[in-house]
Amino acid sequence: xxxxxxxxxxxxxxxxxxxxxxxxxxxxxxxxxxxxxxxxxxxxxxxxxxxxxxxxxxxxxxxxxxxxxxxxxxxxxxxxxxxxxxxxxxxxxxxxxxxxxxxxxxxxxxxxxxxxxxxxxxxxxxxxxxxxxxxxxxxxxxxxxxxxxxxxxxxxxxxxxxxxxxxxxxxxxxxxxxxxxxxxxxxxxxxxxxxxxxxxxxxxxxxxxxxxxxxxxxxxxxxxxxxxxxxxxxxxxxxxxxxxxxxxxxxxxxxxxxxxxxxxxxxxxxxxxxxxxxxxxxxxxxxxxxxxxxxxxxxxxxxxxxxxxxxxxxxxxxxxxxxxxxxxxxxxxxxxxxxxxxxxxxxxxxxx
Amino acid sequence: xxxxxxxxxxxxxxxxxxxxxxxxxxxxxxxxxxxxxxxxxxxxxxxxxxxxxxxxxxxxxxxxxxxxxxxxxxxxxxxxxxxxxxxxxxxxxxxxxxxxxxxxxxxxxxxxxxxxxxxxxxxxxxxxxxxxxxxxxxxxxxxxxxxxxxxxxxxxxxxxxxxxxxxxxxxxxxxxxxxxxxxxxxxxxxxxxxxxxxxxxxxxxxxxxxxxxxxxxxxxxxxxxxxxxxxxxxxxxxxxxxxxxxxxxxxxxxxxxxxxxxxxxxxxxxxxxxxxxxxxxxxxxxxxxxxxxxxxxxxxxxxxxxxxxxxxxxxxxxxxxxxxxxxxxxxxxxxxxxxxxxxxxxxxxxxxxxxxxxxxxxxxxxxxxx
Numbered sequence: 228x229x230x231x232x233x234x235x236x237x238x239x240x241x242x243x244x245x246x247x248x249x250x251x252x253x254x255x256x257x258x259x260x261x262x263x264x265x266x267x268x269x270x271x272x273x274x275x276x277x278x279x280x281x282x283x284x285x286x287x288x289x290x291x292x293x294x295x296x297x298x299x300x301x302x303x304x305x306x307x308x309x310x311x312x313x314x315x316x317x318x319x320x321x322x323x324x325x326x327x328x329x330x331x332x333x334x335x336x337x338x339x340x341x342x343x344x345x346x347x348x349x350x351x352x353x354x355x356x357x358x359x360x361x362x363x364x365x366x367x368x369x370x371x372x373x374x375x376x377x378x379x380x381x382x383x384x385x386x387x388x389x390x391x392x393x394x395x396x397x398x399x400x401x402x403x404x405x406x407x408x409x410x411x412x413x414x415x416x417x418x419x420x421x422x423x424x425x426x427x428x429x430x431x432x433x434x435x436x437x438x439x440x441x442x443x444x445x446x447x448x449x450x451x452x453x454x455x456x457x458x459x460x461x462x463x464x465x466x467x468x469x470x471x472x473x474x475x476x477x478x479x480x481x482x483x484x485x486x487x488x489x490x491x492x493x494x495x496x497x498x499x500x501x502x503x504x505x506x507x508x509x510x511x512x513x514x515x516x517x518x519x520x521x522x523x524x525x526x527x528x529x530x531x532x533x534x535x536x537x538x539x540x541x542x543x544x545x546x547x548x549x550x551x552x553x554x555x556x557x558x559x560x561x562x563x564x565x566x567x568x569x570x571x572x573x574x575x576x577x578x579x
Numbered sequence: 580x581x582x583x584x585x586x587x588x589x590x591x592x593x594x595x596x597x598x599x600x601x602x603x604x605x606x607x608x609x610x611x612x613x614x615x616x617x618x619x620x621x622x623x624x625x626x627x628x629x630x631x632x633x634x635x636x637x638x639x640x641x642x643x644x645x646x647x648x649x650x651x652x653x654x655x656x657x658x659x660x661x662x663x664x665x666x667x668x669x670x671x672x673x674x675x676x677x678x679x680x681x682x683x684x685x686x687x688x689x690x691x692x693x694x695x696x697x698x699x700x701x702x703x704x705x706x707x708x709x710x711x712x713x714x715x716x717x718x719x720x721x722x723x724x725x726x727x728x729x730x731x732x733x734x735x736x737x738x739x740x741x742x743x744x745x746x747x748x749x750x751x752x753x754x755x756x757x758x759x760x761x762x763x764x765x766x767x768x769x770x771x772x773x774x775x776x777x778x779x780x781x782x783x784x785x786x787x788x789x790x791x792x793x794x795x796x797x798x799x800x801x802x803x804x805x806x807x808x809x810x811x812x813x814x815x816x817x818x819x820x821x822x823x824x825x826x827x828x829x830x831x832x833x834x835x836x837x838x839x840x841x842x843x844x845x846x847x848x849x850x851x852x853x854x855x856x857x858x859x860x861x862x863x864x865x866x867x868x869x870x871x872x873x874x875x876x877x878x879x880x881x882x883x884x885x886x887x888x889x890x891x892x893x894x895x896x897x898x899x900x901x902x903x904x905x906x907x908x909x910x911x912x913x914x915x916x917x918x919x920x921x922x923x924x925x926x927x928x929x930x931x932x933x934x935x936x937x938x939x940x941x942x943x944x945x946x947x948x949x
Binding site: 249282284291295313320321324328331360361382385442495526 | 671719720721724726736738740744755767771774775778926929934938945
């Protein structure tokens, strides 16, 4: 029943206790705040940095060179753009040094719209991240996957972006994480820092167990024959909801794939589903020009052109400079439930 | 007769020198500072090796055996004095080196064979630093804590606090040394290093080294920067700092010695700026022609050693001949070695991972590609 924020926190605690995580750091990551989204509250190795993203990524690289295992945070992915060259260098260290230097770092950052974040707290990052070779990029849509992907990211000896859908950070899973107490209130009493003075507060960590979502493994969250819907992160639950509504109201059924890993991605699952349905829709909230979904579309066209019965399609955010504060901007530029539902309906009903 | 576009070697030119030795001195002096004569000769020999290797490298870049040259002729005193004082080894007990692309002298003084430099320049599969992938002088030696050099200016200053942080926790005398030019200090990453090395209670053993040759490619420092000394940048952070004449090996050796002792024992940062010459311009992109009119540290040190009787011109010539033979042999051997192949393109992208379903061993092309 944990939220994504709690799940990541417990995975980081598991990482500190069992996987050799030496440093969890970033702006406001350490006490007293424990992260602007509470993701790092109570962690033993959490510390606050100067307000300097380049220093955060550079220091993470240095810690990794010297044998540490860092997990660092860019507070919002909107603030990662001044570090793109350092991401590129972190991604090339093994290749550049012909295998001499590994770069086991995890960078987590909240991404996407949905919290009324206006221009500078609503960016997406997956398309940018997917263009930085040498990295792995994961993005959960629920707490259990967040827990399993974070543990995988820590265990992986390569640089991994853990993109967190910020609008879902407080969304609770219907399932329990392995080791999590059954009562959500009890969990909150154990690991959520109190409001106000928390000088003497210590978390009571549940005895969590290892759970891994392998990097590069998607999940088929709905099964059906009328189309393949590929999504991840914040829009995945909307795709599921739309698919369920269309099943109920119109009898359409879809393969809904939660990609979970942006790179490497689960091509086998995509490929198998597209061959079955002949219809494919890729949904995300990133801006539509040079969007990661276009890469998937290219592979679908390249490798499954003759398997398709209708044109393959995408549903993406509008190519505009930002998300406007007035909700009329956001609801008219970022795919909403109605847009997703309409796109799925079209996918199922377009004549072949 | 050298080709028109080829400079004559510095090592063959110069003023008349004494040919006989007077009583050999025990120490070499510069003002009030001294080093032993024995050390001076060691420095001199390593400086000659460095210059010879750089000149041979420039020749390769002009002959077409290599595509590009960048390096540090004019910085030999600084580089050799640094390399000889490194605590060389692997892990946080030893020094970490975040170098830039003018540090051949550091590596030679640390013990890198010339051929490993040439292998990178000649883009051989045997290049231990990058398998023929990177520019020359972009070293990477895990066994010596030499982290991969990048061409991106100043990023190493943002990474240095990370290795130093682990060293501070580890204890002992291992320090982090980070090297860059003065032009790069305009980047925010320089300020990052100053700031992150002095968090209250978390001061880090980082030795920040700035070689000031007064140019960023073609741009004169004094047209883009008002500060008088880079070392003045240390003051707001309470960091100890010094500027030293990088063309005086005696002063450089002692300045590095003082700075390293301070970082090793106090576990705090130090900023050392060395004023150096740039004798072949920025790189082969600007022609790499010999620049006259700047102090040549090799020539002035040679004269000083001869004048005080520490060496004679016969011995000097023998050292130069030996270094040239070493460089020539390295080039001949490296050029016979294999080049990278098509199969090398994807190799060493990813470390093996037990949690990766697509790339458990290494990159193999697009996910699921047949």
